[in-house]
């Protein structure tokens with residue numbers, strides 16, 4: 552089982568972990584930003600100084616085959632064996648691609664995740680989904696391959712810009728919605744403009760626990776893990792569309808908008824309470840705004856949803872909906888008209 556460690560002394564904990572996981576050579580993967588802002592927090596460790604460093608370009612458009620090939624090439628040309636160990640130090644983009652590089656290099660080497668974004672810590676680094684984007688589709692290629700250990704240190708979040716803070720926060724809201732009312736309320740009442748890092752740290756612990764509990768029960772997303780995909784059927788379509796129209800949005804923003812659409816469907820089809828839809832919507836409206844798209848994009852969005860990994864056929868789009876906070880309605884479907892109505896609702900509620 553994957554070990555998730557909330558660290559209060561990153562260097563000591565990492566040194567310790569490196570003695571516990573047997574390996575011949577060590578490699579560290581980062582992106583261009585985490586190399587500057589985050590790598591210095593571990594660079595003093597003797598073994599890290601000797602490790603091979605792989606730096607890929609930052610940005611989700613680089614979570615692709617080209618970056619993956621760069622990682623494979625570096626490992627291959629620098630003496631990595633099946634007994635080597637890869638540390639992925641970065642946000643979800645780095646831990647997703649690093650995890651997949653580790654899972655596929657020589658059919659699998661061990662890895663450690665050190666998430667440096669809020670999103671990475673509460674979601675991406677935990678639970679073993681790894682992969683890359685392909686053909687304009689999110690995470691189209693990948694594998695379930697958990698890192699041996701995830702080392703979470705909230706210190707990293709202090710250099711995040713506000714949009715990247717909010718992007719991670721959207722996945723925390725998702726965890727609130729699928730767990731219980733108290734977690735959800737704690738999140739909606741947090742002051743996102745004046746971040747109290749001590750309170751954030753507690754919310755992070757709570758959020759990671761929500762994810763871990765679900766993944767433990769269903770690591771391969773056969774059943775309850777589909778809860779973690781709330782907001783993503785439509786959210787991933789927004790995210791992919793944003794790249795094709797050259798107005799890229801962060802994953803968490805797309806998830807926030809997808810969540811509103813899917814809560815609307817939950818309200819219409821599963822009796823999700825209107826007041827709780829409204830409370831969530833007000834929070835999303837105040838913090839996330841909306842990216843510019845129009846009804847001319849609806850057909851493209853629908854085509855993208857046909858690729859959702861939860862679908863059992865392209866004609867039946869699979870949704871995780873809610874009957875209430877923490878009350879899951881898995882494997883729901885909606886007609887094209889209902890989906891378009893939910894996107895209309897989003898635009899009418901959040902648009903200018």
Ligand SMILES: NC(=O)c1ccc[n+]([C@@H]2O[C@H](COP(=O)([O-])OP(=O)(O)OC[C@H]3O[C@@H](n4cnc5c(N)ncnc54)[C@H](O)[C@@H]3O)[C@@H](O)[C@H]2O)c1
Nearest residue numbers: 584609642643644667668670671674675680707710711802
């Ligand atoms: N595997 C999963 O379960 C899972 C879950 C959620 C999201 N994801 C994936 O995660 C990705 C999004 O992750 P993300 O939001 O972390 O994006 P990201 O990794 O692209 O990081 C966002 C930006 O922050 C920079 N950055 C990283 N650490 C920083 C720090 N400490 N201070 C300042 N800047 C820093 C990065 O270089 C990048 O520019 C998407 O590809 C999404 O599909 C995966």
Ligand SMILES: O=C(O)C(=O)C[C@@H](O)[C@H](O)[C@H](O)COP(=O)(O)O
Nearest residue numbers: 674678680689690776779780783860
């Ligand atoms: O861990 C999970 O399971 C999730 O679905 C978490 C999501 O937040 C995450 O974005 C995940 O990468 C989506 O996976 P996908 O299978 O829909 O590509």
Ligand SMILES: [Zn+2]
Nearest residue numbers: 722783802806
């Ligand atoms: Zn997500």
